Structures are given as C-alpha cells and as structure tokens.
Amino acid sequence: MKKLIKVVGAIIENDNNEILCALRSPKMNIPNHWEFPGGKVEENENLSEAIVREIQEELKCAIQFKELFNDNTHEYDTFIVNLITLKCKLISGSPVTTEHSKLLWLKRENLLSLQWAPADIPAVEQLVNEKV
Ligand SMILES: Nc1nc2c([nH]c(=O)n2[C@H]2C[C@H](O)[C@@H](COP(=O)(O)OP(=O)(O)OP(=O)(O)O)O2)c(=O)[nH]1
Numbered sequence: 446m447k448k449l450i451k452v453v454g455a456i457i458e459n460d461n462n463e464i465l466c467a468l469r470s471p472k473m474n475i476p477n478h479w480e481f482p483g484g485k486v487e488e489n490e491n492l493s494e495a496i497v498r499e500i501q502e503e504l505k506c507a508i509q510f511k512e513l514f515n516d517n518t519h520e521y522d523t524f525i526v527n528l529i530t531l532k533c534k535l536i537s538g539s540p541v542t543t544e545h546s547k548l549l550w551l552k553r554e555n556l557l558s559l560q561w562a563p564a565d566i567p568a569v570e571q572l573v574n575e576k577v
Pocket residue numbers: 452453454473474475479480481482483484485486526528562563564565
C-alpha cells in the first residue's frame with residue numbers, strides 16, 4: 446500500500462499582491478517543480494505549528510497562520526500526499542533559500558505559467574480564480 450503523508454504549504458502574499466513560489470531543487474523528490482514552501486506535519490503538532498516551524502527552518506523567516514485555504518489529496522507513483530495549503534502572513538524577516546533552487550514572487554494571474562507539483566494544481570487554480 447502507498448504511504449500517505451500529510452504536508453502543509455504556506456501561501457504568503459506580499460503588499461503587491463504577489464505570492465511566494467518555491468522551486469524544488471534537483472536533489473529533492475519531485476525535482477524542478479514549483480511548490481508552496483512547507484513540509485510534513487509531525488505527529489505532535491497542529492497545522493499552524495507545522496507551517497510556522499517549516500518556514501522558519503526552510504526560509505529563515507517568521508510567519509503567522511491566517512486561514513485554511515485548500516485541502517487536496519493527490520496520488521503520486523510511489524506515495525499519496527494530503528497537501529493542505531494555509532494562508533499565512535509574514536511577520537518578520539524575509540524569505541531566503543536554504544533548500545530550494547529559487548524563490549519567486551508572482552501575481553495570481555501568472556501562477557499557471559510555472560510547472561507546479563501536481564498536488565498543488567487545485568490550490569493554484571483556486572488562487573488564480575480568487576477575488577482580491
Ligand atoms: N512542501 C511542499 N511539499 C509538497 C508540495 N506539493 C507536493 O506534492 N509536495 C510533496 C513533495 C514532498 O514529497 C512532500 C513534502 O516533503 P518535503 O521534503 O517538502 O517535507 P519535509 O521538509 O518535511 O521533508 P524531510 O526533508 O523532513 O523529509 O510533499 C508543496 O506545495 N509543498
């Protein structure tokens with residue numbers, strides 16, 4: 446049976462209504478695909494704790510959880526991911542890459558020009574269609 450992993454991804458928007466996108470590196474699984482930065486939820490933590498921890502570890506900045514945005518389960522060849530995207534607010538510092546190949550701030554209307562990890566597509570489409 447395929448392993449099911451629970452993952453949180455942060456949707457961080459700046460004052461110009463741009464959204465932070467992160468490119469998975471060639472060394473990561475699902476390499477060279479764009480994603481919402483984040484990672485696996487650990488057993489002892491809630492979604493808000495998980496996303497704050499992951500973003501501090503990966504992007505070296507502090508965020509605050511705002512609201513649940515999208516919850517999508519996607520079956521890859523070797524595992525199943527339950528990707529929960531959360532709207533978050535940057536509260537201190539600015540994101541820097543530690544594991545990703547690149548970070549990019551993009552307007553909603555340009556999000557679909559990137560090659561996203563397949564599990565992310567419903568959240569990306571919901572963002573593109575969202576009224577702001
Ligand atoms: N972080 C993140 N992972 C995603 C997204 N979409 C998607 O399919 N994934 C997949 C890629 C990975 O297989 C898995 C998350 O693993 P990860 O490697 O980012 O998480 P992590 O930092 O906790 O991993 P680890 O190095 O501790 O094992 O979910 C997304 O938008 N964000």
